[in-house]
Amino acid sequence: MEITKFAIPEIIFGRGSINYAGQCALRHGAKKVFLVSDTGLEEAGWVQRVMDILESEGINWVYYMGVTPNPRDFQVEQGAEFYLKNGADVIMALGGGSVMDTAKGIAVIASNGGKVSDYEGANKIERPLPPMVFIPSTAGSGSDISQFCIISDTQRRVKMSIISRTLVPNISIVDPHILRTKSERLIIQSSIDALAHAIESYVSRIASPFTETQSLKAIDLIMRNLKPAIESRSLDSLEKLSIASTSASMAFSNASLGMEHAIAHSLGGMFDIEHGVIHPILLTSVMRMNLDSCIPRMAEIGKVILNRREKDDRSTALAGIEKLEEFFTSLGVAVKLRQLIDEESRGSLEQVCKVAVNDACNLTNPLDATWQDMLKACEEAW
Template identity: 35%
Template sequence: MKDFNFKIPQNVQFGMGSLKKLPEILKENNSNHVFLISDRVLESIGVVKKIQDIIEAAGIKLTTYLEVIPNPTIDVVDEAADLYKKCEATSIVALGGGSPLDVAKAVGVLAKFGGEITDYEGLNKVPGPIVPIIAIPTTAGTGSEVTASSVITDESRNYKFSIVSYETLPKYAILDPELIMTSPASIAASCGVDALIHAIEAYLSKQASPFSDAMAEKAMELIGKNLRKFVKDRTDKEAACGMMAGSNFAGISFAWARLGNVHAMSHPVSAFYHVPHGVANSVLLPTVMEFNAITDKGRYEKIYNYIVEKNKETKNFKSEMLIEELKKLNSDLGIPKSLSDLGVKEESIEDMAKDAMKSGNVLANPRETTLEDMIELYRKAM
């Protein structure tokens, strides 16, 4: 067994109705002025007001920023950071999916250390603890509340870059499954498969450890058992709890094991064509899993048994069975089959492949990957 390390630096509160713990957490953190980061969609369905009411009822001052967009840009980060500094808030509440949480981490960095957000691009460029963040995810998918990265789009480069530092981890996370029970079926599906991919890629990563494996396996068990049920009926409390916990465990697993080619490839797709992150990942998954199959040492069968509809041991397993099951899962959930279905054009493939190769996730992918391999993977996914 190779050497490995991990730490659990956060306070995570899980459970139906756990949102009521927010005032207690804010007071514990001496937060007398909260900066709430979210988006207009969550405002339109009343979730933002619910959080605002809880904070204000506790007698805590509040400033709100709601202009976060999918695949958030540097301009969004700069605008939010400027407002944070002007209002003199003392902590951040990040409400939403991966985009508000990514923006919150970036704002926390700029508010504490200044400069341009691109100054912190890459690994371990954040010099110390950032502004305290309380993360409240409203999707079961990103795991961003327990991951050490923030992904931001640089429109000048047509490129999604990552800030990777354990200093960006939110100080607290509130996982209230009630918040994901109003998600549209399409969001529940793409976010759910994204969470599954986090666990799968961490499980197959060259950097996997017994700790990350434990988190990934439990995540796959919970997501595999509940994903179809939750997409079919978002009012199913047991399925909602399973998806919320599974997404969280998947996030922990890849925070310590990294990801692979699926995520390396999906970021350029989102940057070039504004495709939602979870959808891009879901479409790319079967192609990448087929590419990686020659490196399998028994883990494909374990993954298959977690996600197959009738969860039972399979005789005479072959890797092709997992590939077909992943295609079936996407089909069952209404996810498009190919990149061309998402509007991706052949002429972008080489540029996307070059950007994908810049991702550190390629180094963790179980099969060594060249630029030529990456180009071919995109072509197959078309």
């Protein structure tokens, strides 16, 4: 086996684990926590819950809520200025991918200076970041585990991928209780994001035995538990989705992703589309595009989805992709690109793909994907 690495944060998992947030901050020397969250979690009562936990441990805090879906570069830069002005130390993020990526961007600028665009790409962060304690509110984005940070460059209208080992938070606190206050839409979007992470990381060029097992476990858990979770809000099912998200995050953080995420980043940057709605549209088209480059691996994915094998690997892979399409349709989500962007914008897809081909995620795609390949996948999904 080739030399590989596997980087993850300390993970505190389980029902009620949010109660350890203050103790985790104290372990990293917290005197004034910089708490990043959003209005949705305020309304659900979770922001106040964290504030109360911090106060019970004698920790001061300052709160930053300048977060939107597809977090913007200027929001990150304003947050870093606010962090420095208030003399904060430990950064705590409570939220989904947008909140956690905003918090990571703030940490980068606060410790390294400059603009967030200075760090686009891999391994451009030179100085250590402030300690980070993350509490994910969705089972999907994986930012609480990963080496990735995705920020929108508002001038170029592109999503920047910032990749560095230093972006792995110190601690991830995963409490399935938080999912009970999430809407059905958010549970579906985040779980399908995790499913895309698991599938793309499994067929990645740099997948390893340490990531492969996590990828397949995540696929299995999501396929078996997403519908029960949204139908009954069963805590057992929500907990399994949280496990799946954590497993998928371990996998993609170390094996990276592929063409589907590259296109999703580009679409999100150009049209300001929420990340989670793109995967049910593009994922199966990209899987077909990649199939001939990784038939045995796609067959393993098909086996997990179907819970059986067909007559050969190719048949198993194709049947798995078809089953996945049926699964997405049954969830009542958009499954065609034309449901997200209008006919007039269809001509912009070529530019979307020309940007996507340079996304860092495309480097580990099993197929040497050109922008023309990406455009073909988009047209198939139209």
